[in-house]
Amino acid sequence: MNCELYDDLLDDYVDGMRASGHPGDARFAAFELHLAGCTRCQALVADLKVQTDAMAKVMASDLPAFNKEAMRLGLTQIK
Amino acid sequence: MRTADLELAARCRAGDAGAFEELYRQHARRLFSLVVRMIGSVDDAEDLLQEVFLQAHRKLSGFRGDSALGTWLYRLTMNHCLDHLRARQVRMNRATESLDEEGAEEPTAPAPVVPAAVSRLDLERAIEMLPDGARAAFLLHDVEGFEHREIAQILGISEGTSKSQVHKARMKLRRILSR
Numbered sequence: 001m002n003c004e005l006y007d008d009l010l011d012d013y014v015d016g017m018r019a020s021g022h023p024g025d026a027r028f029a030a031f032e033l034h035l036a037g038c039t040r041c042q043a044l045v046a047d048l049k050v051q052t053d054a055m056a057k058v059m060a061s062d063l064p065a066f067n068k069e070a071m072r073l074g075l076t077q078i079k
Numbered sequence: 080m081r082t083a084d085l086e087l088a089a090r091c092r093a094g095d096a097g098a099f100e101e102l103y104r105q106h107a108r109r110l111f112s113l114v115v116r117m118i119g120s121v122d123d124a125e126d127l128l129q130e131v132f133l134q135a136h137r138k139l140s141g142f143r144g145d146s147a148l149g150t151w152l153y154r155l156t157m158n159h160c161l162d163h164l165r166a167r168q169v170r171m172n173r174a175t176e177s178l179d180e181e182g183a184e185e186p187t188a189p190a191p192v193v194p195a196a197v198s199r200l201d202l203e204r205a206i207e208m209l210p211d212g213a214r215a216a217f218l219l220h221d222v223e224g225f226e227h228r229e230i231a232q233i234l235g236i237s238e239g240t241s242k243s244q245v246h247k248a249r250m251k252l253r254r255i256l257s258r
Binding site: 011056 | 116193194197199202203221222245253256
């Protein structure tokens with residue numbers, strides 16, 4: 001299926017999907033034709049979309065607890 | 080933006096404690112999250128972030144405004160994290176994980192293999208298993224939202240290397256999450 005020809009487009013394609021719902025750039029046209037008939041690339045795109053969506057939603061909104069005392073200590077040291 | 084950064088840096092250099100506090104409040108929270116995810120320990124992250132800001136205070140005289148002050152701070156932070164990880168690796172004399180091997184095979188299963196709902200804990204555990212360089216680029220891109228051009232500045236690598244590190248990290252995460 002020549003999947004390796006499109007490896008360098010994969011991340012941009014997934015990021016485009018994340019940003020706008022669908023990448024309109026013409027350079028994706030060949031990849032989209034390939035994608036329509038390639039279950040391996042369909043699975044990769046689906047998995048990467050799950051991962052990147054999870055990163056954006058879970059990781060960005062669920063930050064580790066920040067110790068304000070440590071912050072005050074840091075400022076004291078610098079002053 | 081750059082003018083504001085230069086002004087803030089100048090105030091810090093002049094010994095304006097309020098200016099440095101402003102810098103700290105603007106960036107410490109996000110940098111702390113990044114450090115925790117880079118090194119995997121809240122306690123170590125607190126110590127490391129203090130070191131980063133102490134070093135920033137010393138090095139602000141060298142800030143020329145070529146990049147945003149935030150980008151400059153991210154670069155200091157990531158350098159500190161990578162130094163910390165290298166030192167820890169030397170101390171532990173740990174064998175490189177098999178996951179670090181270049182060219183490891185991607186899953187060949189045609190159906191999607193990553194569970195549709197991925198928990199924060201699963202993601203954090205998976206991120207901890209990434210090689211340091213790939214984890215750094217991945218966190219900056221997929222969690223912090225930096226462009227590859229900015230990541231190249233922060234990590235001192237080319238844009239192409241940033242892209243390939245993020246790709247490598249995503250493929251490894253896929254393998255880990257599908258287990």
